[in-house]
Amino acid sequence: MNQPSATTATLPQGSGFGATMRKDNWWIGPIGIAALLLSFLIYSTWAAFQGAYYWVPGTNYLSPFYSPEIWGHSPHAFILGQPGFWQSWMPPFSAALLILGLPAGFRLTCYYYRKAYYRSIWLDPVACAVGEPRKSYWGENALPLILWNVHRYFLYAAIVFVFLLGYDGIIAHMFPVNADGTSFTNVQYLATGAENPAFDKTKPVEAHHHVFGMSLVSLVLILNPLLLAGYTFGCHSLRHIVGGRKDCFAGGSGCGTDLHFKAWSFVSFLNRNHATWAMLSLVVVGLADVLVRLVAMGKISDFRFF
Template sequence: MKTTLVAHVGAPGFGRTERRDVWWLEPLWAAVGLAIFVAYSTWAALVGNNFAFGPYQSPFYSPYFKPPWWPLSASIFVLWIPLGFRLSCYYYRKAYYRAYFLSPPACAVSEPKHEYTGETGVLLRWLPVVHRWFLYLSILILIWLWVDAIRAFDFDGSFGIGVGTLVMLLNVVLLTAFTLGCHALRSLVGGNVRCFSCAPLGNARYGAWRFVTRFTGMHPWMAWFSLYSVALCDLYIRLCAMGAITDLRIV
């Protein structure tokens, strides 16, 4: 096992910088944006009702699994997977290290002087390791959410499209774009190959690596879009189920 590395980082005085732009805006909106999502999703996951309406199923409660003896919300059986995937994601790590750990708060802005172990500490060193496991599990969930999105076209046996159908479809498309940009996936499909023309299936892996690379470039954006599309998808179905809004049928 590797020993923990320690560096002494930071400068006397937090936020020391000669930057003249509003450097605190980016970590601030990341902190607020993540907090709003966490607050809403925690409530929506624990409340345990209004998660389905007509052919629609909230992504917080899919796949739906609830043994009769389980006293709490069914979402707990599934939500740990996307939660773990996003907590260990390379982009989200950047976002929360900056926004919450202030390590660093922004580029060329000082953090307080402290002992720093980066991602070598007892806990954080496992993030890159577990990320790939959560990726494998998330792909299974994603397949299930595609099934849900296709089911959303099925209105009691007849084909139809409602606003909710489009909401669910958009959500699963954004989630797919987010998952395809995963750095662990990129490494898995071809990032770890040293010589494509020497490796077995080299051409296919080169193609896959190039394909995933395109999504890796937009990973930060997809992280935010898909985060909020999940919440808004749940909110839409919840409001329909509560009778607060009416789901419009397009077809």
């Protein structure tokens, strides 16, 4: 077998970190992606620990970081209050901490994000035909990265999230009102998580009815699940599951059916721009939390159209 030995040292391309003969601005891409990923990571971690200002009394706005709210203080919570197992030594309770691992895991193990952070953060490789900082390499052939093969399980969770957030997006357009049409605000807790001093048990604790409305925030909250759907339904694992694993689509034993083919074609169509869907959905989910938070804090209005 003709096995090339390490003979590249004499070539002018060089081998150290950043060594390249490329003349274009190859570093712009990785820096941009790294900036975006890191700023999202920092913001989302901070936001997840807040446990406050993730919903807006008088509306059905709920930050996507906090949905589904299993325990919590907003009217969206399945169980009001915080779970009994939450220990005092733990950080202050935040509903996001219970669920955020699933979408985060989906993105962490996503084939596109893997490319993005291997390149821009781990620098392996930082760009094509550019030297790397480390010589040793195991890739996804050994622990820990071999675990990324579980991506499909995060996908199953992500599909559930698409529908949950879709529901949130729809009800964000339904504004709770009292019988006289004024905004319904008689809730037990404030957006801060503290008890509402104005809470009046004698008055109705549920909205009399809901009116349809639209605001900048509600639009972002419906845009978010749409982009998330575009991202989730273009997943490489889904592409495999719905048909890619088949070698044929002629029906019968061993083959996929016409339905498999159509599903595979649809996922393939979304998959072609998986990176764009991934990044757009990332930006918008962050934006949704920012907007809800600012409105809840009273810093901005929700730009209600009607």
